Amino acid sequence: MADTAAIDVAPIAAALPTRRDDKALHRMIFVGIALLLIAAPLVLYPVYLMKVLCFALFALAFNLLLGYGGLLSFGHAAYFGMASYLCAYTAKHLGFTPELAILSGTATAAVLGLIFGSLAIRRQGIYFSMITLALAQMAFFFSLQAKFTGGEDGIQAVPRGNLFGVFSLADDRAMYAVVCVVFMAGMLLIYRIIHSPFGQVLKAIRDNEPRAISLGYRANQYKLAVFVLSATLAGLAGSTKAIVFQLASLTDVHWSMSGEVVLMTLVGGMGTVFGPIVGALVIVTMETYLAQFGAWVTIIQGCVFVLCVLLFREGIIGLVAKLIRKPL
Amino acid sequence: MFGRLIGSVSLAALAGALMMGGASAQTNVKIGILGDRSGAYSDISGEGSVVAAKLAVEDFKPAEHGLKVEIVSADHQNKPDVGAGIARQWYDRDGVDMITDGVTSSVALAISQVTKEKNKVFIDTGAGTADLTGPQCTPNTIHWVYDTVALANGTGGAMVKRGGTTWFFLTADYVFGQTLQRDTSSVITKNGGKVIGSVKTPFPTSDFSSFLLQAQGSGAKVIGLANAGTDTINSIKQAGEFGITEGGQALAGLLVFSSDVHSLGTKVAQGLVLTEPFYWDLNDQTRAFSDRFAKQMKGNSKPTANHAGVYSDVLHYLKAVAETKSTADGAATVAKMKAMPTDDPLFGKGTIRADGRKIHDMYLFEVKKPSESKGEWDLYNKLDTIPGDQVFRPLNEGNCPLVKG
Numbered sequence: 026m027a028d029t030a031a032i033d034v035a036p037i038a039a040a041l042p043t044r045r046d047d048k049a050l051h052r053m054i055f056v057g058i059a060l061l062l063i064a065a066p067l068v069l070y071p072v073y074l075m076k077v078l079c080f081a082l083f084a085l086a087f088n089l090l091l092g093y094g095g096l097l098s099f100g101h102a103a104y105f106g107m108a109s110y111l112c113a114y115t116a117k118h119l120g121f122t123p124e125l126a127i128l129s130g131t132a133t134a135a136v137l138g139l140i141f142g143s144l145a146i147r148r149q150g151i152y153f154s155m156i157t158l159a160l161a162q163m164a165f166f167f168s169l170q171a172k173f174t175g176g177e178d179g180i181q182a183v184p185r186g187n188l189f190g191v192f193s194l195a196d197d198r199a200m201y202a203v204v205c206v207v208f209m210a211g212m213l214l215i216y217r218i219i220h221s222p223f224g225q226v227l228k229a230i231r232d233n234e235p236r237a238i239s240l241g242y243r244a245n246q247y248k249l250a251v252f253v254l255s256a257t258l259a260g261l262a263g264s265t266k267a268i269v270f271q272l273a274s275l276t277d278v279h280w281s282m283s284g285e286v287v288l289m290t291l292v293g294g295m296g297t298v299f300g301p302i303v304g305a306l307v308i309v310t311m312e313t314y315l316a317q318f319g320a321w322v323t324i325i326q327g328c329v330f331v332l333c334v335l336l337f338r339e340g341i342i343g344l345v346a347k348l349i350r351k352p353l
Numbered sequence: 354m355f356g357r358l359i360g361s362v363s364l365a366a367l368a369g370a371l372m373m374g375g376a377s378a379q380t381n382v383k384i385g386i387l388g389d390r391s392g393a394y395s396d397i398s399g400e401g402s403v404v405a406a407k408l409a410v411e412d413f414k415p416a417e418h419g420l421k422v423e424i425v426s427a428d429h430q431n432k433p434d435v436g437a438g439i440a441r442q443w444y445d446r447d448g449v450d451m452i453t454d455g456v457t458s459s460v461a462l463a464i465s466q467v468t469k470e471k472n473k474v475f476i477d478t479g480a481g482t483a484d485l486t487g488p489q490c491t492p493n494t495i496h497w498v499y500d501t502v503a504l505a506n507g508t509g510g511a512m513v514k515r516g517g518t519t520w521f522f523l524t525a526d527y528v529f530g531q532t533l534q535r536d537t538s539s540v541i542t543k544n545g546g547k548v549i550g551s552v553k554t555p556f557p558t559s560d561f562s563s564f565l566l567q568a569q570g571s572g573a574k575v576i577g578l579a580n581a582g583t584d585t586i587n588s589i590k591q592a593g594e595f596g597i598t599e600g601g602q603a604l605a606g607l608l609v610f611s612s613d614v615h616s617l618g619t620k621v622a623q624g625l626v627l628t629e630p631f632y633w634d635l636n637d638q639t640r641a642f643s644d645r646f647a648k649q650m651k652g653n654s655k656p657t658a659n660h661a662g663v664y665s666d667v668l669h670y671l672k673a674v675a676e677t678k679s680t681a682d683g684a685a686t687v688a689k690m691k692a693m694p695t696d697d698p699l700f701g702k703g704t705i706r707a708d709g710r711k712i713h714d715m716y717l718f719e720v721k722k723p724s725e726s727k728g729e730w731d732l733y734n735k736l737d738t739i740p741g742d743q744v745f746r747p748l749n750e751g752n753c754p755l756v757k758g
Contacts, residue, residue: 072441076434169527169556176528178482179433181462181489197445266434271466274433274459312435313442322428323391 047351054299054353055213062205071197072269077309078208079266084289084301085215086258091287092296093219094251095231096146099154099283100161101259103141104134106278107164108260113180113273114173123186123194123203127264134260135253137164142252146245149234158280165278179274183267200269207265211258216298218254227251259286288326292333294340297353303341380678382415382422384667385443387436387464388454388479390428393582396612397657398456398479402426404649405660406453408642409667418675425449429460436460437467444471450680451476451670453497453663458482458529465494473683476670478662481581481608483746486710490753492684495691497711498662499630501529501608502536502746507628508605509540510744511717511737512575517603521573522551523564523588525580530556533579533607549573554580554588561588565595574603575626581608590621598624612657614720614732625720628744630713631658631699632733638698655730661699666711669695703741708753712741 065074083105090096112130115121121129145156168174175181185194194200218224230237230244238244267273276282285308293304311329315322337344346353386406388398403426415422425447429436436455443449444467452468455461456479468475469491476495477485483500520541524530530553538548550571552564565588568576576597578588585606592604606627614622633643633655646660647653656664673689674680687709695703695711703713718733726732748756 070442070446072438072445076438177459178462178484178528179459181433181459182466270434270437270463272433272437272463274463276432276434276459312430313438318428321391322430 050351051216051298051353055216058212058302059209062209066198066201071201073309073313075197075201075204075269076266076313077306078204079262079269080286080289080309081302081305082208082211082265083259083262084286084293084305085212086255086262087286088290088295088297088301089215089218089258090251090255091290092300093224093227093231094248094255096248096252097154097287098145098157098252098255099280099287100141100157100159100164101256101286102278102280102282103161103164104138104256104259105263105266105282105286106168106273106275107137108134108263109267109273109277110168110174110180112264113183113267116186116268117180117183118173121186122190123188123268126186127207127261127268130264130267131257131260134263135257138253138256138260139249142249142256146248146252158283161278161280161283165275165280168275168278174273174275177275179272180267181272183271183273185268185271194268204265204269207261211261212302215258218251219298223247223250288330290340292330292340294343294346294353297340297342297346299353300340300342307341380420380674380680381448382420382451382671382674382680383447383449384410384422384424384670385440385447385449385452386424386426386454386663387429387439387443387452388426389431389456390426392431394431394456394479396616396654397610397659398454401646401650401654401656401660402454402478402663404646405656405664406667407649408645409664410671413668413671415671418671419678420671420675422671429455429457431457431460433459433463437463440464440467440475441471444468444473450474450674450683451686453477453666453670454479454659456480456659458484461485462489465489465491468493468683471683474670474686476666478666479659483751486706486708486746487751487753490708490751490755492755493687495666495687495705495709495711497666498658499628499715500710500745501533503715503744504607504628505533505536506540506744506746507715507717507739508577508607508626509537509546510544511628511739512603512605512626513541513544513546515717515736517575517605518546519573520546520548520575520577520605521568521571522548522577522579523561523568524551524553525556525584526553527556529581530554530579534577537577537579537607554584556580557582557584559587561591562595564588565592565597569595569597569600569602575605576602577605577607578609579607585609586613586617589617589625593621593623610657610659611655611732615654615730619721619723619726619732622720623722626717626736627720628715628717628739629658630715631656631661632716632718632735633730634733635716635735642699665695665697665700668697669693706748708748708751708756710745710748710751712745714741715739715744 087101108130111133112126115129116126141160187193289304289308290301294300342353386402388402389395390399410422427439451474453476455464455477458480461477461480478498481501483502485496522534524534554564604625609627643655646656677689691705700713705711717737
C-alpha cells in the first residue's frame with residue numbers, strides 16, 4: 026500500500042461529489058477568469074501575463090496527474106522542455122507556422138509521455154516518482170548533448186511567425202490573445218476530463234486502487250491514459266512558452282523546473298480545479314517582481330513554501346474551498 | 354471671456370514649450386544591470402556590477418554633459434526566459450536604454466535578441482560565448498570583456514611559447530567543453546605544441562580523481578581544464594590534493610576568474626595559469642579604482658574583470674550618448690561607440706570592431722604560492738601581455754553577418 030500516502034493529503038474536493046450548484050459556481054468562475062484575462066493586459070504587462078498563463082497551464086496539467094491520478098511525477102520538466110525544444114526547432118529551422126510548431130511540440134510530449142509513462146506506472150509511490158525523475162534526467166542529458174538543442178546556449182531567436190500563415194504574432198497583444206485561447210482550451214479540457222466518467226474512475230483508483238481493480242477496472246490503463254494526457258498538456262504549455270519567449274533552453278528541462286511545478290501546485294492547492302492557476306500566479310509573480318531583490322528571491326520563495334505547508338496544507342484555493350465548503 | 358481663454362491657452366502652450374525645452378537640454382539615460390545576484394556567478398557579477406556602474410557614472414560627471422543617469426538592477430537567476438522577460442519589461446515599460454553585465458551565455462544571447470528587436474543597446478561583459486560576435490551578432494550588441502576564443506588563444510598560445518609544449522585535456526562532456534578544447538587545441542598545434550591526450554568528464558561531476566590520475570600519468574607538461582563553474586573549482590581543488598603542480602606539471606584553467614581563485618585560496622590554486630583581461634593590481638590606476646570599489650563592497654572584495662568591464666562600458670556608452678544627445682536609436686548609439694576609440698583607466702586604449710567585439714590586451718597570469726602572497730587578494734604573478742590584435746578571433750573568421758554586409 027505504498028500509494029495510500031495520497032489518501033492522507035487528498036483534499037476536500039475528493040470527499041464531496043460535484044453538485045449542480047457547484048457546477049454553476051464553477052461556470053461563474055470560468056466566466057470570471059475569461060473576463061479577467063480580457064481586462065488584465067490593460068493594467069499588467071502582457072509578457073508577464075503570458076508567462077503566468079503558460080506556467081498555469083503547466084501546473085494544471087501536473088495537477089491532473091497528482092491531484093486526480095494520485096501520481097507524483099518528479100519529471101514533468103521533460104515533457105515541458107522537450108516540447109519547447111521541438112516547437113522552437115520546427116518554428117525556426119523548418120519554417121513551421123506557430124500553430125503547427127506548437128502541435129509538433131505537443132505531439133512530442135505525448136509520445137514521450139507514452140514511453141515514460143508505460144515504464145513508470147509499473148511501480149507505485151516513491152518508486153514511481155524516482156523512475157520519472159530518472160527518465161527526466163535522461164531527457165536533460167539528451168538535450169545537453171544533442172546537436173539540434175544548441176547545448177547550453179539553447180535555441181534562440183525563434184520567430185513568432187504568422188498564425189495560420191496570416192496573422193502576425195510579433196505584437197504582444199496578438200500573442201497574448203493566442204496564449205489566452207490556448208490556456209482557456211487547456212483548462213476547460215482538464216475540467217472536462219476531471220468530471221467525466223473517466224475522471225471518476227481515476228479518483229476511485231487514486232483513493233483505493235485494489236478496490237477499483239476488484240470492481241473490474243484496469244487501473245494501469247487508466248493511469249497510463251492520465252499520464253499521457255498530463256504530459257501532452259504540459260507539452261502544450263512548454264510549446265506555447267517557446268513561441269512567447271522566442272527561445273527554448275536547458276532551464277525548461279532541468280529538474281528544478283519539475284520541482285517548481287510541484288511547488289506551484291502545492292501552494293495553489295493540489296487536487297483543486299483552480300488552485301494551480303493561483304499557485305503559478307504566486308510563484309511567477311515572485312520570480313518577476315522580486316527580481317530586483319537579487320539573492321532574496323529564493324529565500325522568500327522558500328519561506329512562502331514553508332509557511333504554506335505549515336499554515337494551510339491544502340494550498341490557497343484548498344483553504345478557500347474548505348472555508349466556503351464547496352469544491353473549487 | 355474669449356480673450357481670457359486664448360490667454361490661458363497660450364500661457365499653457367508657453368509653459369509646455371518651456372518644459373519641453375528643459376527636457377531636450379537634459380537627456381535622461383537609464384542603465385539596467387542584469388546579472389546573476391543569487392547563483393553560481395554572483396561573485397563575478399552581482400552587486401559588484403552595480404557598484405562598478407555607479408563609479409563609472411560618478412567619474413563621467415553626467416550633469417556637465419547634460420545627462421541625467423539612473424541605474425536599475427535585477428537578477429536573471431541564470432535563466433534565459435527570466436532574463437529575456439526582464440529585458441523586455443525594462444525596454445517596454447521602464448524606459449531602460451541600455452543593459453549591461455549579462456553573465457551566462459544562454460541568457461546573454463536571449464537578451465541580445467530582445468535588444469535587437471527593441472533597437473536598444475546591450476553590452477555584454479560576463480558571458481563567454483563567442484557567438485555574440487559570430488553568427489548571432491547584432492547591430493545593437495557589443496561584447497566587452499572576453500570570450501572563449503580569446504581565453505583559448507591566450508592560455509593556449511602563451512603557454513606553448515613559454516615551453517608548455519605537450520597538453521592533456523580534462524574536458525567537460527558537453528558542447529561548451531568540446532568547443533573550448535577544439536579551439537585551444539588548434540592554437541596549441543599552430544604554435545608548435547602537441548595535444549597528447551584528453552579525457553571527457555561527465556557534466557557536472559564532483560569526483561575528478563581518476564581523470565586527474567590519467568592526466569598525471571600522461572606525462573604532459575600542461576593539463577588543460579576545458580570546463581567551467583563548479584567543475585573548474587572541483588578539478589583545481591582535487592589537482593591540489595594530488596600535488597599536480599608541485600610535481601612539475603602546469604595546470605591551465607581556460608575559464609577561471611579572480612573571484613574563483615580568491616575563494617579557492619593560493620594554497621589550493623598555486624601554480625594555476627590563466628588568462629584574464631584585468632587584474633586589480635596591474636598598475637596605479639587599477640589599484641586606485643579597486644580601492645574605491647572595495648570600500649563600497651561587503652567584505653572589501655576587489656573587482657573582477659567583469660566588474661571592470663561594466664565600469665569601462667558604462668563610461669564609453671555615456672561618452673557616446675553625450676555626443677549623440679539621444680538614446681532613442683540603439684543601433685545609432687552602438688555605431689557611435691564603434692566609431693569612437695575607447696579609453697579608460699582600467700583597460701587603457703582600445704577599439705570596438707564592426708562585429709561588436711571590443712579589442713584590448715589580455716594577460717597571462719600565474720597564481721602565486723602562499724609564501725609569495727602578501728594578502729588575501731594578492732593572487733597573481735603576471736607572466737605575459739598578449740596584444741589585443743592577436744588574442745581575439747580575427748574579424749573575418751567569426752561568420753558575423755554584419756561583417757559580410
